[in-house]
Amino acid sequence: MPDVTRRQLLRWIGAGGAGVASGVIPFLAAAGQAGDAKGTAREQTLQSTGRQWVMVVDRKKCEGCTTIDKPPRCKAACKKEHFVPEEQNWMEVYEAPDEGGGTYFKPRPCQHCEKAPCEHVCPVEATYYNPDGLVLIDHERCIGCRFCLAACPFQARYFNWGKPENPPGAAFASYSPEYPVPHRIGTAEKCMFCGHRLRQGKLPACVEGCPMQALWMGDLTEDVATNGTEAVRLSAFLHERHAYRDKEELGTRPRVFYLPGHGEDYGR
Amino acid sequence: MNAEAEVREMEAAVLRPVTERSRTFILFVLAAVAVILWALYAWSVQLRNGLEVTGMRNHVSWGFYITNFVFWIGISHAGTFISAVLRLTGVGWRTPVVRMAEFMTVGALLVGGAMPVVDLGRPDRILNLIYHGQLNSPILWDLLSVTSYFTGTLIYLYLPLIPDLATCRDRLSDKVGPLRRWFFHTFSLGWQGTPEQWRLLNKGIRAMCMMIIAVMISVHTVVSFIFAMTWRAGWHSTIFGPYFVIGAIYSGIAAVVTEMWIFRKTFRFQKYITPNHFRWLGNILLAAGLVYFYFTSAEYITAVYKMSEHELGLLQALFHGPYSGYFWSYWIGGMAIPLLLLSLPRTRNMLGIGIASILINIFMWIKRYFIVIPSMAVPLQPTPWGSYSPTWVEISIVAATFAGFALIVGTLGKSVPLIPMWEMAEELEIESDARDLAERKRSAPRPAGPVPGYAPGGGAGR
Numbered sequence: 001m002p003d004v005t006r007r008q009l010l011r012w013i014g015a016g017g018a019g020v021a022s023g024v025i026p027f028l029a030a031a032g033q034a035g036d037a038k039g040t041a042r043e044q045t046l047q048s049t050g051r052q053w054v055m056v057v058d059r060k061k062c063e064g065c066t067t068i069d070k071p072p073r074c075k076a077a078c079k080k081e082h083f084v085p086e087e088q089n090w091m092e093v094y095e096a097p098d099e100g101g102g103t104y105f106k107p108r109p110c111q112h113c114e115k116a117p118c119e120h121v122c123p124v125e126a127t128y129y130n131p132d133g134l135v136l137i138d139h140e141r142c143i144g145c146r147f148c149l150a151a152c153p154f155q156a157r158y159f160n161w162g163k164p165e166n167p168p169g170a171a172f173a174s175y176s177p178e179y180p181v182p183h184r185i186g187t188a189e190k191c192m193f194c195g196h197r198l199r200q201g202k203l204p205a206c207v208e209g210c211p212m213q214a215l216w217m218g219d220l221t222e223d224v225a226t227n228g229t230e231a232v233r234l235s236a237f238l239h240e241r242h243a244y245r246d247k248e249e250l251g252t253r254p255r256v257f258y259l260p261g262h263g264e265d266y267g268r
Numbered sequence: 269m270n271a272e273a274e275v276r277e278m279e280a281a282v283l284r285p286v287t288e289r290s291r292t293f294i295l296f297v298l299a300a301v302a303v304i305l306w307a308l309y310a311w312s313v314q315l316r317n318g319l320e321v322t323g324m325r326n327h328v329s330w331g332f333y334i335t336n337f338v339f340w341i342g343i344s345h346a347g348t349f350i351s352a353v354l355r356l357t358g359v360g361w362r363t364p365v366v367r368m369a370e371f372m373t374v375g376a377l378l379v380g381g382a383m384p385v386v387d388l389g390r391p392d393r394i395l396n397l398i399y400h401g402q403l404n405s406p407i408l409w410d411l412l413s414v415t416s417y418f419t420g421t422l423i424y425l426y427l428p429l430i431p432d433l434a435t436c437r438d439r440l441s442d443k444v445g446p447l448r449r450w451f452f453h454t455f456s457l458g459w460q461g462t463p464e465q466w467r468l469l470n471k472g473i474r475a476m477c478m479m480i481i482a483v484m485i486s487v488h489t490v491v492s493f494i495f496a497m498t499w500r501a502g503w504h505s506t507i508f509g510p511y512f513v514i515g516a517i518y519s520g521i522a523a524v525v526t527e528m529w530i531f532r533k534t535f536r537f538q539k540y541i542t543p544n545h546f547r548w549l550g551n552i553l554l555a556a557g558l559v560y561f562y563f564t565s566a567e568y569i570t571a572v573y574k575m576s577e578h579e580l581g582l583l584q585a586l587f588h589g590p591y592s593g594y595f596w597s598y599w600i601g602g603m604a605i606p607l608l609l610l611s612l613p614r615t616r617n618m619l620g621i622g623i624a625s626i627l628i629n630i631f632m633w634i635k636r637y638f639i640v641i642p643s644m645a646v647p648l649q650p651t652p653w654g655s656y657s658p659t660w661v662e663i664s665i666v667a668a669t670f671a672g673f674a675l676i677v678g679t680l681g682k683s684v685p686l687i688p689m690w691e692m693a694e695e696l697e698i699e700s701d702a703r704d705l706a707e708r709k710r711s712a713p714r715p716a717g718p719v720p721g722y723a724p725g726g727g728a729g730r
């Protein structure tokens with residue numbers, strides 16, 4: 001695959017590639033820093049970082065963490081990062097049947113649909129798009145009608161049916177729709193692509209937590225993606241690896257791409 | 269008996285339940301209030317602990333409340349259908365049943381409209397629907413359409429009530445307590461039955477009549493859109509709008525028939541609500557049932573023929589899976605038996621039609637249940653099916669909607685004349701005119717005498 005030009009990569013990863021060596025890429029050094037933003041938590045999420053986020057899931061690499069004999073690490077990292085309440089898995093890893101009669105692992109974050117059914121049906125615009133292509137939930141506005149749970153074709157949404165547990169770390173967090181902690185009773189929940197980390201130039205918790213480097217975070221405007229150790233030109237990467245999107249036929253235009261697994265040239 | 273005497277007798281019969289004290293009625297009110305109080309307790313538990321106390325979870329995230337919402341909004345259709353459509357088409361026999369049908373609409377909208385509120389995770393934020401309402405969302409369409417329907421129904425119910433309230437004001441002031449005296453006095457708006465007042469009233473009724481029919485159709489259409497605007501198997505359908513409207517008329521008319529049965533007995537209206545009324549409404553019910561049968565079949569046949577991957581699981585679950593009991597019992601109890609009862613000459617009597625109506629009521633609830641729940645339980649990812657079973661909280665609250673509905677309709681029926689007296693009087697006069705005419709033709713021709721005019725509220729004709 002054609003690698004990104006050196007200049008581009010340097011600009012993109014900010015800290016001159018030093019991060020690559022240490023395994024931690026300051027992902028978004030150029031983006032607006034958290035803290036200097038003005039306005040309500042919701043208004044702050046409407047400030048653009050100039051990126052258009054996408055996630056790429058490499059099914060060739062994802063083994064569902066069965067080879068290391070652990071529950072999926074991405075899921076665990078997500079749970080830890082957000083104190084995700086029990087019975088919710090914002091990042092879920094399914095074992096899905098494949099064409100050949102076997103199974104494959106299918107990590108499923110929120111697909112951050114560009115034409116998100118959950119956003120269309122929300123009666124109070126608690127679910128909204130931010131300029132970077134994230135689909136966010138304003139938990140201070142959500143009325144808990146759960147229309148979005150019914151409308152999401154990817155089963156990506158959850159609900160705080162009772163009083164969610166907020167451990168000390170969560171209870172004192174400062175809420176933002178990009179980092180919806182502490183959790184609130186009677187509101188809808190889902191993956192936010194770790195909007196708060198992206199703003200700080202960090203990769204999402206799941207991408208960072210994946211020991212197989214199967215998850216990539218990418219930016220459509222700069223046309224690059226990284227899994228934390230490598231960087232690639234996004235468009236070529238998707239093209240050459242025959243990327244597909246889940247339930248593409250519905251036309252919701254997900255921002256999550258899947259790369260087919262072994263022995264599969266094309267989607268699914 | 270001449271027309272005037274008939275009218276007097278009718279008025280006496282209609283006004284009797286308004287003034288009569290009845291032990292049964294008090295017991296009925298107490299029982300209904302007890303059920304409602306219990307449900308209020310259940311709701312307080314839900315408010316304290318969140319929707320956790322219901323059987324709904326992330327997979328099946330709508331349950332009894334939404335099912336019940338669809339059911340009651342369906343029931344609310346019949347009031348208008350019978351009253352407005354039959355008024356517009358000038359069907360004379362409608363008169364004794366229109367008002368009780370409209371009472372039903374009011375009751376059903378009140379309890380049905382409460383359901384989405386009870387279903388909210390954050391009822392404390394309900395005003396966000398006004399501050400931040402998004403016209404994109406079918407929930408907003410529902411809100412607008414149900415509230416317009418409710419307002420329209422109240423006006424449409426009230427207008428024809430004015431002359432009757434004036435009659436109550438003039439006749440009953442010494443028989444009722446001060447509260448109702450005040451009510452009759454205030455709400456009859458100084459009605460004297462002048463020609464100008466009649467002209468305005470008729471104009472108003474006619475205008476409301478047409479408007480309310482349009483709103484009625486919109487209501488259940490947008491209720492169906494809550495489902496049809498999603499991608500879910502079984503909901504992703506273009507015919508859901510008309511399908512739901514017809515279903516609403518089917519279940520609503522069945523409810524009117526049941527209601528008619530009860531009021532006829534308890535209020536002793538046998539003379540005015542006749543077996544013919546059951547037969548006539550039975551005909552409409554049969555027609556609605558056949559159209560509904562057509563829609564339901566069309567809905568399933570198109571899905572079954574293709575057996576698309578998308579719908580396959582749902583169809584299997586309905587035909588021979590966990591929901592097959594509901595599905596097949598509906599076809600038997602909600603379609604086959606009632607439609608037979610309504611069409612066979614031997615069962616086209618009050619008993620047969622009454623039983624058909626009760627069956628339809630029960631099974632249309634079940635129908636809504638298996639429209640809502642299995643489509644939610646279908647897995648959209650490689651996971652097992654979702655499951656749902658209601659808790660005592662949901663069952664109590666749903667039970668209270670039935671009690672509340674009965675209470676509203678019963679109380680309205682006891683408070684104001686249940687049969688529109690002035691319209692009934694017009695009917696009786698037309699009948700007696702016809703009789704006169706027939707008699708006159710038989711006997712020697714003689715000059716026609718003046719037909720006694722009818723003006724309620726102490727008008728000049730009396």
Ligand code: SF4
Nearest residue numbers: 110111112113118152
């Ligand atoms: S995957 Fe579901 S929750 Fe996420 S944006 Fe799409 S519709 Fe909304």
Ligand code: SF4
Nearest residue numbers: 122142143145146148
């Ligand atoms: S549950 Fe909340 S986010 Fe979802 S549609 Fe309702 S108000 Fe919007």
